Amino acid sequence: MDYDRLRKGRNRPDDPSNPETYAAQSSSEPTTNSNSKTKLLLILAFTLILVSLVSVGIVMGLRTKHSGGGGSQSSIHPRPTESMSRVCSRTRYPNLCLNSLVNFPGSFNASDKDMIHISVNMTLQRVGRALYTSAEIGNLQMDTIVRSAYDDCLELLEDSVDQLSRSLFSVGPSVGNNADGKTTSSREDVMTWLSAALTNQDTCTDGLAEVENGYVKEQMGEKLKDLSEMVSNCLAIYAAADDGDDFDGVPIQHRRRRLMSSFPRWLSRKERKLLQSTVAGMQADIVVSKDGNGTFKTIAEAIKAAPEHSSRRIIIYVRAGRYEEDNLKVGLKKTNLMFIGDGKGKTVITGGMNRVVNDVTTFHTASFAATGAGFIARDITFENYAGPTNHQAVALRIGADHGVVYRCSIIGYQDTLYVHSQRQFFRECDIYGTVDFIFGNAAVVFQSCNIYARKPLPQQKITITAQNRKDPNQNTGISIHACRLLATADLEPSKASFPTYLGRPWKLYSRTVYMQSYMGDHINPRGWLEWNGTFALDTLYYGEYMNNGPGAAVGGRVNWPGYRVITSTVEANRFTVAQFIFGSSWLPSTGVAFIAGLSP
Numbered sequence: 001m002d003y004d005r006l007r008k009g010r011n012r013p014d015d016p017s018n019p020e021t022y023a024a025q026s027s028s029e030p031t032t033n034s035n036s037k038t039k040l041l042l043i044l045a046f047t048l049i050l051v052s053l054v055s056v057g058i059v060m061g062l063r064t065k066h067s068g069g070g071g072s073q074s075s076i077h078p079r080p081t082e083s084m085s086r087v088c089s090r091t092r093y094p095n096l097c098l099n100s101l102v103n104f105p106g107s108f109n110a111s112d113k114d115m116i117h118i119s120v121n122m123t124l125q126r127v128g129r130a131l132y133t134s135a136e137i138g139n140l141q142m143d144t145i146v147r148s149a150y151d152d153c154l155e156l157l158e159d160s161v162d163q164l165s166r167s168l169f170s171v172g173p174s175v176g177n178n179a180d181g182k183t184t185s186s187r188e189d190v191m192t193w194l195s196a197a198l199t200n201q202d203t204c205t206d207g208l209a210e211v212e213n214g215y216v217k218e219q220m221g222e223k224l225k226d227l228s229e230m231v232s233n234c235l236a237i238y239a240a241a242d243d244g245d246d247f248d249g250v251p252i253q254h255r256r257r258r259l260m261s262s263f264p265r266w267l268s269r270k271e272r273k274l275l276q277s278t279v280a281g282m283q284a285d286i287v288v289s290k291d292g293n294g295t296f297k298t299i300a301e302a303i304k305a306a307p308e309h310s311s312r313r314i315i316i317y318v319r320a321g322r323y324e325e326d327n328l329k330v331g332l333k334k335t336n337l338m339f340i341g342d343g344k345g346k347t348v349i350t351g352g353m354n355r356v357v358n359d360v361t362t363f364h365t366a367s368f369a370a371t372g373a374g375f376i377a378r379d380i381t382f383e384n385y386a387g388p389t390n391h392q393a394v395a396l397r398i399g400a401d402h403g404v405v406y407r408c409s410i411i412g413y414q415d416t417l418y419v420h421s422q423r424q425f426f427r428e429c430d431i432y433g434t435v436d437f438i439f440g441n442a443a444v445v446f447q448s449c450n451i452y453a454r455k456p457l458p459q460q461k462i463t464i465t466a467q468n469r470k471d472p473n474q475n476t477g478i479s480i481h482a483c484r485l486l487a488t489a490d491l492e493p494s495k496a497s498f499p500t501y502l503g504r505p506w507k508l509y510s511r512t513v514y515m516q517s518y519m520g521d522h523i524n525p526r527g528w529l530e531w532n533g534t535f536a537l538d539t540l541y542y543g544e545y546m547n548n549g550p551g552a553a554v555g556g557r558v559n560w561p562g563y564r565v566i567t568s569t570v571e572a573n574r575f576t577v578a579q580f581i582f583g584s585s586w587l588p589s590t591g592v593a594f595i596a597g598l599s600p
Contacts, residue, residue, distance in 0.1 A: 078102045087115040090240040091233040092471070096226060100233075112241070116171050119237050120194075123230040124164040127197070130223045131157040137219055146216050148360035149207035153220060156200035159332055159371060159399065160231075163193035163200075171238065188475070192401060192443065194235045195474040196421040199441045201228040202470050202507075203420070207361040228470075235473040284317035284340070291321075299339075299349065300325050308333040318380065320346040327353065330370035330400070337372060341380035344409040344430065354386035354393035362415055366397035373422075375400035381409040388413040388434055388457045398424055398442065405429055412437065413454060419444045419478065423581045432488065436466035438478065439506065443581050445479045447595060453500045453522055455491040462491075462522075463529055465503030467510040477511035477541070478503075479575040482595065485551065487522040495522040501529040502544075505536035513543040513566070513575045516598065523551025528558050538562055545572040572598060 080088070080098050084107065088097035101107045101115070104122050134154060142150060167190050204224065211217045286302045287294035294317075296302050302316050313336050320342040328349065330337055341347025351367030353360065367384050370377075375398065386393035395412040398405070401422035409430045410417045416433035419440035426446045431438060434456035438446075453462045464485070469476050487495050500522045503512045528542055540562035544554060554565050566572050573579055578596040 078108070081108055083110060083112050083115060087112055087119075087237055087240075088233075091236040093229040093233055096229050097233045097237075100230065116234075116238050116241055117168070119230075119234045120164060120168045120171060123227075123234050124161065124168055126230060127157060127160050127164060127227060130227060131161060133223050134220060137216065140216060142216055144359045145361070146211050146214065148364045149204075149211050150216055150220065152207045152361055152363045153204040153224070155371075156204045160197040160200045162332055163197045164231075164234075166190075167193045167197075167234075167238075190238060191235070191473075191475045192422055194231065194238060195441075195443075195471075195476050196399070196401075198228060198231040198235060198471055198474060199421040199468075199476070201231060202441075202468070203363055207363060210361060232471050232473070235471060239473040284315045286314070286316045287319065288316065288323075289319040289321070290323070294319060298325055299323055299328055303328065303330055303334060303337070306334055306337055308335075310334075310336045312336060313338050313374070313376075315340065318342075318347050318349075322348045322350060324350050326351070327364070327366065328368045329366075330372045330375055332371050334372040336374035337370075338376040338378070339380060340378045343379045344381050344407065346381075347379065348381040348383060350381075350383040350385060351395075352384065352386045352393070354384070354390035356390045356392075357386070362392040362394065363397070363418070363420075365392060365415075366394040366418060368395070369397040369399070370403065371399040373401045374403075376404045376406070377408055378406045379408065381411065383409075384412040384416065386413070388454075388460075391415075391435075394418045397440075400424070413456070415439060421476075425577065425581060433464075434462050435460060436463050436504075436506070438464060439466040439468065441468045441470070441474065441476045441507075442478075443476045445481055445575070445577050445581050446483055447481050447577070449480075449483045451480070451483055451485050452488050453486070453491055453495075453498075454488045455494065456498055460498065461529060462498055462500040463504050464501065465512050466506040467503065467512045468506035469509040469511050470507045472509050472539075474509070477513070477575070477580070479513050479515065479580055480517055481515045481576065482517060483514075484518045484520075485523060485549075486520050491522065499524040502527050503542065504529040504531045505540045505542075506531065508536050508539050509541070510536055511541040513541075513545065513572075514547055515543075515545040515566075515572055515575060517547050517552075518549040519547055519551035521550035525553065525556035526558050527554070527556075528560070528563060536562070543571075543575075569598065 080102055084098060084101045088094040088101065091097045097119070100122055101118065104118055107115070107118055110118055131154070134150075134157065138150070138154070170190050201224065205228065208217055208220055208224075286296065286305060288296050288299055288302045290297055296305065299316075299318060302318075306314050306316065315338050318339060318341045328351075349368050353365040353367065355362055355365060358365070365384070365386075368382050382396040384393040384395040392415045393412055395416050396405075396410050397418035397420055399420040399422060403422070403424040405424070405426045407428045408426075409432075411430075411432045413433055414435040414437065416437040417431055417439070419438065419442040421440070421442050424442045424444040426444065426449055429446070429449045430452065431446075431449060432452045432454055434454050438451070451464060453464065456462055465478050465480075467476075467478050485500075487500070491498065501524055502514060503510075527544070530537065538561035540560070542560070542563045543566045544552075544557075544564075545566035557563065557565070576595075576597050
């Protein structure tokens with residue numbers, strides 16, 4: 001198998017890893033999905049399709065009432081209405097948009113505003129149906145890599161159903177409002193959920209691209225047909241409904257805000273104190289201790305015992321020790337879990353899963369993963385010890401909305417930290433790696449972090465980021481603010497032989513900025529590296545603002561159309577905590593732990 005073609009599901013002839021060919025494992029394994037899990041997924045998908053159909057009735061009822069009963073439409077060759085044509089012209093896939101709308105109940109009498117609800121509704125139905133039918137083939141025998149890609153897709157489809165459901169009830173008529181008539185979800189929330197749903201489909205497709213042609217791949221391809229395009233159209237229609245800014249996909253808070261240090265407003269006063277305090281004297285809900293003196297000996301048991309859909313913070317204290325457990329994951333239903341360790345290097349969550357030896361998708365290699373909203377980790381080391389020769393090996397993967405990682409170490413080589421999707425914040429973390437070691441499509445801000453380049457394999461180039469924004473309407477990107485870019489001790493003597501780059505574009509609309517950060521002399525004067533020839537060089541957004549240090553000089557930087565030296569504070573502010581990941585509903589409240597704007 002040609003390893004050049006195996007990189008998170010994309011081809012990349014100019015891969016800086018310069019990998020060698022290896023023999024792929026082809027052994028089969030018995031099915032890992034239990035019948036009960038398959039049944040639960042079938043029930044979930046079917047229930048959500050019913051919910052979506054009820055929502056169709058709401059729209060149809062409202063539009064019929066407004067139009068006095070409406071007229072009958074031709075069932076032979078329905079022609080799009082002006083509203084359909086106008087709305088679909090704003091999308092990237094207008095023909096698919098029109099063909100979907102003309103066959104959807106209630107669309108002929110719908111206004112432009114109703115089209116937002118209808119587009120999300122019909123997309124939810126399609127994703128729910130894909131989940132339902134995909135679960136039906138779960139009992140087939142599959143090779144390891146096929147099973148890995150298939151399981152990833154089921155998980156990602158389930159996450160998308162949740163995100164689209166939240167979006168549907170936020171944009172629908174007479175829903176998404178509280179008792180006072182005020183919306184309970186902001187524009188930034190819906191943009192985040194739709195962006196994440198699109199990223200999920202992209203990740204699923206990337207994983208399947210790594211699989212040899214066969215029945216499962218063929219079946220999944222058919223079930224997933226047009227899903228990414230439909231979610232993209234939802235995002236475009238929703239974004240256009242509140243158009244008025246030429247900076248695509250970045251939620252902007254127009255109100256006056258105080259620029260102060262704080263934790264997010266959604267953290268309670270008690271939680272802020274916990275994040276500032278020591279573990280001593282803390283009242284934890286669950287204690288994990290390898291010596292048996294806690295609630296559980298393993299982290300997996302603690303996660304399993306935590307309640308689902310918790311509205312309050314569940315505190316899991318993990319005592320000092322080295323915890324190696326297979327594929328630890330805080331799933332979608334495990335909300336508001338807060339993991340606190342005894343400090344970097346003391347509480348260590350580790351693993352060695354990797355793309356080469358284990359023959360699984362990159363998504364599947366994470367030593368620890370979290371998708372449950374409100375996830376917080378503090379004072380823990382997350383590690384993947386697979387080493388540089390085993391290439392893709394994720395230490396930590398986050399797809400949790402409102403995710404916070406505070407005072408943690410994240411250690412690996414290639415693909416160390418997978419900031420997969422939704423809104424995330426990293427503060428005072430140490431991140432180590434070689435190739436694309438901060439990658440993904442979240443809206444994420446790193447602040448006061450140390451980002452360490454390690455010595456890679458011979459002939460490799462070091463790339464810090466690989467951001468994979470696929471769609472111009474996604475509100476995603478990587479913002480590295482007030483951080484330090486450093487070389488590890490093993491790289492320092494040979495840094496001239498291993499150039500380090502700030503990033504390279506994984507997908508067409510890749511977006512990464514560095515602001516007010518220190519850059520060591522290991523950073524190559526060009527700053528940025530191509531992915532494959534001229535791919536994405538005129539559609540990406542790469543920016544640098546007021547950085548310092550020997551590697552921060554911009555005189556020799558690349559001259560790509562999408563690269564810019566940011567000189568406007570207005571433009572730079574759009575990538576701060578206050579404006580990029582929190583928006584109008586995430587205003588700072590009290591003065592501790594992070595900078596909301598460009599400066600304290």
